[in-house]
Amino acid sequence: MASPIISFQDYGFQYAAQAAPTLYHINLDIYPGEKVLIAGASGSGKSTIASCINGLIPYAHPGASTGKVLVDGRDAAESSIFTLSHTVGTVLQDTDGQFIGLTVAEDIAFALENDCVEQDEMKETVERVAELVDIGHHLDHAPHELSGGQKQRVSLAGVMVDDVKVLLFDEPLANLDPAAGRNTIELIDRIQQQTGAAVLIIEHRLEDVLWRHVDRIVLMEEGHILADLPAKELLCSDLLTRHGIREPLYLTALRYAGIPVTRELEPEHVDSLRLSEPQKQQVREWMQAAKSRLTEEKTGEPLLRVEQLTFGYTAKRYNLEDISFTIHKGEMVSIVGKNGAGKSTLAKLICGFEQPESGRILLGGQDLAGDTIKERAARIGYVMQNPNQMISKPMIWDEVELALLATDMTPEQRRERVEETLRICGLYPFRKWPVSALSFGQKKRVTIASILVRRPEVLILDEPTAGQDYHHYTEIMEFLRQLNQQGYTILMITHDMHLMLEYTRRALVFCEGKLLADTTAAHVLTEPELVKRASLKETSLYSLSLACGIEDPRKFAEVFIAWEREEVR
Amino acid sequence: MAKVAVLSYLKRKSPVHALTGTTKLLFFLMWSVAAMVTYDTRVLAAMLAGSAAIFRLSKIHLRDVKVVLGLAAVFLLMNNLFVYLFSPEYGVGLYESRTVLFTIAGPYTITLQQLFYHLNMSLKVICVVPVALLFIACTDPSEFAASLAGIGISYRVGYSVSLALRYIPDVQREYHQISQAQQARGIDLSGKDKFLTRLKNSVAILLPLILSSLSRIETISNAMELRGFGKKKKRTWYMKRPMQKEDYLAIALAAGILVLDLLITFWDGSRYYNPFL
Incomplete structure (x- = not known):
């Protein structure tokens, strides 16, 4: 066997600012041409591994290390970040933030410019690489004219100008809609076959990465490598679920049906599954038996009514056109669709940030047209995607109390209300803490608390779980479910198909400013036409149910969710 | 959120756009120095005509930059007002003569010399503003950093x-x-x-x-x-473009103007052209 291109030898690392090491005794070899997935919950150290390979450690993040990391035979600690960049090309998570140039071509050429490559040669290389990632027709486009998926392609092209031997992807799916994410995985696969580079993908969305072949999966937890196995082997074990990674849904469904996941099943991919006829029968029987768990959701009074809403930022084009729907009290609804479909615009109109061109928004039967943002704020709460964009006080208590200062409540009433809200949100023990001491998920809670403190009738959340691993995702979503059960009506804008399927019965699907569908979440993900037009992705449960000859795939997804809720939680 | 861009790159096809960023930056710098050094009305008048001609050449319309022009006008007005308030007799000292037109109140008289001084001061600004605007409006932002590097900035x-x-x-x-x-x-x-x-x-x-x-x-x-x-x-x-014949010509022109400007201005040992003596 050839010698490894990357080799961790009993490596440990501790960030200068932290009290405990982030990595302990890591031993890991990556060989040329391999495709390895590094999975693990947030804080497991998987991103730190990436930083050790590309040189951001120790260049941008100083700290103390033990052992060695060899990249292409050289000690990484002794090579500069620049030398390493010729061997390792890194595509970062933030598709916007890493776009350096003013146009696609300049961004791709950035590394070449820094290498003092002559202009003619530069233009040639840029064109060649742009073709390779299929962005050749957009060379003079500015970043804001590109979709998230296209920006990622540009970043990939930007590191490929160097003929790197290793391509490193740090959570490539985090900022993409489901269809774009699928394209990315296909592109990575194609690029690897063409260039023969070793590929390292750091990602916790296992099922999405496994859409294409992966040689090995390295599972990490708390700075240790728990498993380093071929995908097949790892999927057969129960290691994933035990350590905060969600296994592919179709495998979970098989386990529920009492079918053990074995190597003979070819479990890496839903389409390659080798189920025997008796096993398929077993799945069908499980579904029949589990159907009884489906409960009818009772809907309350109509609460929020949108009638023929039309709006455009410019006179030329409507961003929302003729939108009508009704949300009932106590509902939890997903709003889905690709970027620019009008989801956020809808939220802005409901909150009163923008005024509709025509149409009405009614809350509890009363037209909101004349109400200002501030007046609506008492009844409609809006939580932004990034908690760092909302938190404006250093202390948790002050942050939550902030919205009450504008009301005419007495200090005593305010104190009571804040305490009560902190209790609901599970933040009461932290009430005297500074916000900076909290994790991302806890900060998210603080922002929800700071909105909830006004006791709004409707809560609108923009991407409540973006960038969260399974554990934090579950924590946030279970919390929102509790709120929902306490009677809060919740609307969520999301890209996350699991979220939609698991937590919301109903979904509004937007596409190019129009309301494409208003139906059940299970229906959305089992309707190929809808999936395609809204840039979503079918759930693997759908494929599994087809493979098992189940007549009503939509029901299958619903039964699965109902079962999971009762069995697991 | 529709916002009007106050001042940004406007893509047009014009001889001014065709020049490299470095040329435009050098031209702008030399032009500004020339206008700042001199108080010679004849030179300033010639430069004003020059900057109007360049503006026409650039195919940038007044309405494209009206916001900035408006701001510049307000600024200029304020500047004139304050200069007059604090030293209403500055021109008299400068031009060593005093022709009173009329008196407003107390020490505030309007003299021909003071008016002439204000005229010159305003001309200087009016000469530079169009060229500065053009530098920003006609330079592709992609070329901006390259043009700074072109004149030796890191x-x-x-x-x-x-x-x-x-x-x-x-x-x-x-x-x-x-x-x-x-x-x-x-x-x-x-x-x-x-x-x-x-x-x-x-x-x-x-x-x-x-x-x-x-x-x-x-x-x-x-x-x-x-x-x-x-x-x-x-x-x-x-995005850097190679220097063309036109670029060298433009730079030579600006350098020529600057030299000429210095010669005329300091010919008689004074920055001021004095028609009153």
Whole structure:
């Protein structure tokens, strides 16, 4: 066997600012041409591994290390970040933030410019690489004219100008809609076959990465490598679920049906599954038996009514056109669709940030047209995607109390209300803490608390779980479910198909400013036409149910969710 | 959120656009020095005609830059007003003669000399503003950093400036978003509250804005280092265009004007052209 291109030898690392090491005794070899997935919950150290390979450690993040990391035979600690960049090309998570140039071509050429490559040669290389990632027709486009998926392609092209031997992807799916994410995985696969580079993908969305072949999966937890196995082997074990990674849904469904996941099943991919006829029968029987768990959701009074809403930022084009729907009290609804479909615009109109061109928004039967943002704020709460964009006080208590200062409540009433809200949100023990001491998920809670403190009738959340691993995702979503059960009506804008399927019965699907569908979440993900037009992705449960000859795939997804809720939680 | 861009690159086909960024920057610098040095009305009048001609050549219309022109006009007016308020007799001392036209009140008289001084002062600004505007409106932002590097400024500085310019619209958008979300929490930022409350409330937007800008900076600087920014003393530029005959001509023209300007201005040992003696 050839010698490894990357080799961790009993490596440990501790960030200068932290009290405990982030990595302990890591031993890991990556060989040329391999495709390895590094999975693990947030804080497991998987991103730190990436930083050790590309040189951001120790260049941008100083700290103390033990052992060695060899990249292409050289000690990484002794090579500069620049030398390493010729061997390792890194595509970062933030598709916007890493776009350096003013146009696609300049961004791709950035590394070449820094290498003092002559202009003619530069233009040639840029064109060649742009073709390779299929962005050749957009060379003079500015970043804001590109979709998230296209920006990622540009970043990939930007590191490929160097003929790197290793391509490193740090959570490539985090900022993409489901269809774009699928394209990315296909592109990575194609690029690897063409260039023969070793590929390292750091990602916790296992099922999405496994859409294409992966040689090995390295599972990490708390700075240790728990498993380093071929995908097949790892999927057969129960290691994933035990350590905060969600296994592919179709495998979970098989386990529920009492079918053990074995190597003979070819479990890496839903389409390659080798189920025997008796096993398929077993799945069908499980579904029949589990159907009884489906409960009818009772809907309350109509609460929020949108009638023929039309709006455009410019006179030329409507961003929302003729939108009508009704949300009932106590509902939890997903709003889905690709970027620019009008989801956020809808939220802005409901909150009163923008005024509709025509149409009405009614809350509890009363037209909101004349109400200002501030007046609506008492009844409609809006939580932004990034908690760092909302938190404006250093202390948790002050942050939550902030919205009450504008009301005419007495200090005593305010104190009571804040305490009560902190209790609901599970933040009461932290009430005297500074916000900076909290994790991302806890900060998210603080922002929800700071909105909830006004006791709004409707809560609108923009991407409540973006960038969260399974554990934090579950924590946030279970919390929102509790709120929902306490009677809060919740609307969520999301890209996350699991979220939609698991937590919301109903979904509004937007596409190019129009309301494409208003139906059940299970229906959305089992309707190929809808999936395609809204840039979503079918759930693997759908494929599994087809493979098992189940007549009503939509029901299958619903039964699965109902079962999971009762069995697991 | 429809916002009118106050001053930005306007893509047109014109001889001015065709010049490289470096040429335009050099031209602008020499032109400004020439206009700042001299108080000679004849020179300034000639330069004014010159800058009007360049403006026409550039195919940039007055309406494209009316906001900035308006601002410049206000600034100029204020400038004149204050100069007059603080030293109403400055021109008299300068031109060593005094022709009173009429008296407003007390020490404030209008003299021909003072008016002439104001005329010259205003001409200087009016000469420079169009050329400065054109530099920004006709230089592709992609070429901006390259043009700074072209006159010997470190490319790190040049790149920082051009990145900063690029992020202005992003930061504006983010400010807008944060402000809306904070208003939705009942934090009033309109004029209704007392000034002090409003000041306190604006912190509610600024703090998150600063924090998120810092994290944006961290991401971009990591991305830049990972792709070798700062590795060498020099770098090449994808968008840099080679100097053409026209570029050398333009630079020579500006240098010629500057030399001529200096010669005429200092011929008799004074920066001022004095028609009163």
